[in-house]
Amino acid sequence: MSDSTNHSRRSFLKSTAIVAIFASIPTSVKAFYQDVKDFILPKKSILPIKISVNKKVHEIKTDSRSTLLDVLRENLNLTGTKKGCDHGQCGACTVHIDGERALSCLTLAAMVPGKEVTTIEGLSTGDQLHPMQEAFIECDGFQCGYCTPGQIMSAVACVKEGHTNSVEEIKEFMSGNLCRCGAYNGIVESIQKVAAL
Ligand code: FES
Numbered sequence: 064m065s066d067s068t069n070h071s072r073r074s075f076l077k078s079t080a081i082v083a084i085f086a087s088i089p090t091s092v093k094a095f096y097q098d099v100k101d102f103i104l105p106k107k108s109i110l111p112i113k114i115s116v117n118k119k120v121h122e123i124k125t126d127s128r129s130t131l132l133d134v135l136r137e138n139l140n141l142t143g144t145k146k147g148c149d150h151g152q153c154g155a156c157t158v159h160i161d162g163e164r165a166l167s168c169l170t171l172a173a174m175v176p177g178k179e180v181t182t183i184e185g186l187s188t189g190d191q192l193h194p195m196q197e198a199f200i201e202c203d204g205f206q207c208g209y210c211t212p213g214q215i216m217s218a219v220a221c222v223k224e225g226h227t228n229s230v231e232e233i234k235e236f237m238s239g240n241l242c243r244c245g246a247y248n249g250i251v252e253s254i255q256k257v258a259a260l
């Protein structure tokens with residue numbers, strides 16, 4: 064018998080055994096575990112929320128478990144905020160909430176009503192780019208651009224927080240924003256440029 068026939072026979076026997084084991088679990092035990100699962104897992108509930116983004120109020124209905132990142136991108140079509148890791152590790156989703164930088168992938172949309180959210184789309188004034196956006200262009204602060212919106216939102220906050228006293232300090236306070244293209248030198252230079260204005 065060939066290896067592949069042997070393999071599929073083994074897989075079949077394994078899956079049959081699993082089905083048999085599952086079927087032998089008493090219904091009362093299965094019901095108990097379903098109750099535990101229902102208790103532990105948050106339930107889906109649709110919430111009406113009022114959310115102010117870039118000084119515009121939106122009234123939407125969303126799953127109470129939706130992240131701010133998903134609501135920005137999927138409900139409000141503000142796709143400038145990027146989804147990188149979706150786990151708080153890359154900084155691509157950085158926005159400002161009441162002027163402070165925040166990771167929108169780790170923020171529930173239900174947490175922001177009553178607060179002002181600013182995304183990269185809200186940073187410029189009409190056709191006039193924010194000085195940090197101009198500095199990124201002038202200093203070559205991006206290559207593919209995927210991390211750039213998050214980098215710029217963090218960079219603006221970094222200057223506002225006053226963490227620009229040295230290259231090391233800038234690097235430390237920008238360390239939550241990863242750039243797979245390695246545009247770090249241009250990013251630091253952009254921040255220095257804006258900090259010196
Ligand atoms: S997408 Fe939020 S930190 Fe990576």
Ligand code: FES
Nearest residue numbers: 206207242243244
């Ligand atoms: S510019 Fe490409 S990931 Fe940063």
